[in-house]
Amino acid sequence: MRVAVDIDRCCGSGQCALTVPEVFDQSQETGLVILLDAEPPAGLRPDLEYAADRCPSQALTLLD
Amino acid sequence: MTAETVHTELPPLPTTRPNPFDPPADYARLREEAPISRHVWPNGVEAWLVTRHADVRALLSDTRLSVNRFASPPPSLSLGRGSGVMLPKSLIGMDPPEHTPRRQLYVRELTVRKILRLKPRIEAIVDSLVDDVARHDPPVDLVETFCQPIPSLVICELLGVPVEDRADFQKHTQVILGVGSDAGRVQEATLALMDFMRELVEYRRREPGDDILSRLATAEVDGGPLSVEELVGHGMLLLIAGHETTANMIALSVITLLSHPPALAALRADPAGTAARAVEELLRYHAVIQFGLVRKATADIPIGDVMIRAGDWVVCSLASANRDGRACPHADQLDIHRPPARQVSFGHGVHQCAGQNLARVEVQVALTRLFARFPNLRPAVPFDSLPFRTDAWVYGLRELPVTW
Numbered sequence: 001m002r003v004a005v006d007i008d009r010c011c012g013s014g015q016c017a018l019t020v021p022e023v024f025d026q027s028q029e030t031g032l033v034i035l036l037d038a039e040p041p042a043g044l045r046p047d048l049e050y051a052a053d054r055c056p057s058q059a060l061t062l063l064d
Numbered sequence: 065m066t067a068e069t070v071h072t073e074l075p076p077l078p079t080t081r082p083n084p085f086d087p088p089a090d091y092a093r094l095r096e097e098a099p100i101s102r103h104v105w106p107n108g109v110e111a112w113l114v115t116r117h118a119d120v121r122a123l124l125s126d127t128r129l130s131v132n133r134f135a136s137p138p139p140s141l142s143l144g145r146g147s148g149v150m151l152p153k154s155l156i157g158m159d160p161p162e163h164t165p166r167r168q169l170y171v172r173e174l175t176v177r178k179i180l181r182l183k184p185r186i187e188a189i190v191d192s193l194v195d196d197v198a199r200h201d202p203p204v205d206l207v208e209t210f211c212q213p214i215p216s217l218v219i220c221e222l223l224g225v226p227v228e229d230r231a232d233f234q235k236h237t238q239v240i241l242g243v244g245s246d247a248g249r250v251q252e253a254t255l256a257l258m259d260f261m262r263e264l265v266e267y268r269r270r271e272p273g274d275d276i277l278s279r280l281a282t283a284e285v286d287g288g289p290l291s292v293e294e295l296v297g298h299g300m301l302l303l304i305a306g307h308e309t310t311a312n313m314i315a316l317s318v319i320t321l322l323s324h325p326p327a328l329a330a331l332r333a334d335p336a337g338t339a340a341r342a343v344e345e346l347l348r349y350h351a352v353i354q355f356g357l358v359r360k361a362t363a364d365i366p367i368g369d370v371m372i373r374a375g376d377w378v379v380c381s382l383a384s385a386n387r388d389g390r391a392c393p394h395a396d397q398l399d400i401h402r403p404p405a406r407q408v409s410f411g412h413g414v415h416q417c418a419g420q421n422l423a424r425v426e427v428q429v430a431l432t433r434l435f436a437r438f439p440n441l442r443p444a445v446p447f448d449s450l451p452f453r454t455d456a457w458v459y460g461l462r463e464l465p466v467t468w
Contacts (some may be wrong), residue, residue: 056412
């Protein structure tokens with residue numbers, strides 16, 4: 001599956017990095033999201049759906 | 065029947081809790097019958113009250129709702145214990161685009177990773193306060209001896225308050241949070257802290273340390289440094305935003321776990337494996353910002369069956385959203401084993417609490433260390449006599465006398 005992040009929407013809450021650290025990190029310069037893996041394994045889908053839902057500014061999108 | 069014009073009076077904001085652990089019962093009815101409806105606040109201001117989880121999330125993300133409230137009095141609790149001092153404008157009163165680069169200055173200091181690096185210091189602070197409690201003969205008021213000093217000392221670390229100044233810093237913050245403080249003393253303490261913050265900011269501009277205030281003091285936004293007054297505002301915000309909220313969340317969590325023995329037993333049996341999830345559920349169960357988040361509409365917003373007009377005040381009830389059965393099954397039950405559920409105690413949208421990761425770790429460490437040290441911790445007074453902060457902006461306990 002594929003994941004995309006919208007850096008303009010990101011407000012640096014870090015909730016994605018907190019919940020799925022294998023896929024998301026935070027920049028130490030801006031606090032904004034860093035996508036570590038744009039094609040994470042399908043097994044992470046439930047965690048990623050949770051992270052996308054939890055994001056306070058809807059900056060995460062799951063594709064296929 | 066007189067010849068008077070019939071007024072349709074707006075209902076007052078529901079504020080009466082059925083018990084200390086549940087929000088006002090009216091919220092459940094409103095979620096069903098009138099999820100977004102007009103109410104009048106204790107200070108006479110009218111506002112839309114938003115009660116459903118999905119609507120609260122949608123509106124807190126809506127760019128047509130502004131946090132800028134300097135123009136006219138917002139809906140508020142009439143006899144609040146405010147400082148009466150006009151704090152310099154800070155992050156929570158700014159909208160994008162002004163808000164955006166300034167928020168980044170905060171969130172980069174409060175990332176998940178940075179907080180984890182701070183965790184050993186938080187543990188040391190909590191352990192020394194647990195020792196303080198243990199040195200007394202019971203009963204001890206946990207609020208004053210444990211819950212309030214934790215965030216205060218952690219903020220001192222974060223802001224780079226020199227060790228020799230921390231006693232004074234604590235003294236002022238105790239007055240600001242104190243139960244017995246009158247408005248005059250609170251104002252004095254607030255002004256003293258602002259003066260202190262001003263000196264600290266100026267000192268850090270000359271001699272930056274490894275702390276948030278130093279980095280804010282030497283940062284550039286829109287091509288230039290932040291003014292001293294804005295830095296004082298940021299320093300005060302970091303102090304105030306993370307202090308009363310965290311202290312009360314710790315106190316509420318302690319009494320809630322003491323009142324739910326199976327949950328407490330699970331936490332004691334496996335603190336490392338249970339603490340994070342337990343605290344997340346406690347955050348859902350208790351929204352300490354008990355009367356919701358206030359916004360002002362800058363454009364018309366059609367939502368559900370209503371039309372919010374430009375200029376209307378809108379209050380999003382975090383407590384009601386957290387108990388909405390549409391977002392979380394059996395939402396009125398405390399269940400620390402439930403699959404991760406949605407909660408909005410830290411808000412939603414671009415203003416979501418910048419310190420939330422710090423708050424989570426503080427509460428997790430406070431609870432695990434306290435309950436590990438005192439296996440027989442219990443209230444020293446009957447539950448019904450505990451003074452819950454039913455009228456305050458931030459819910460919690462004024463005192464929590466305990467014995468062990």
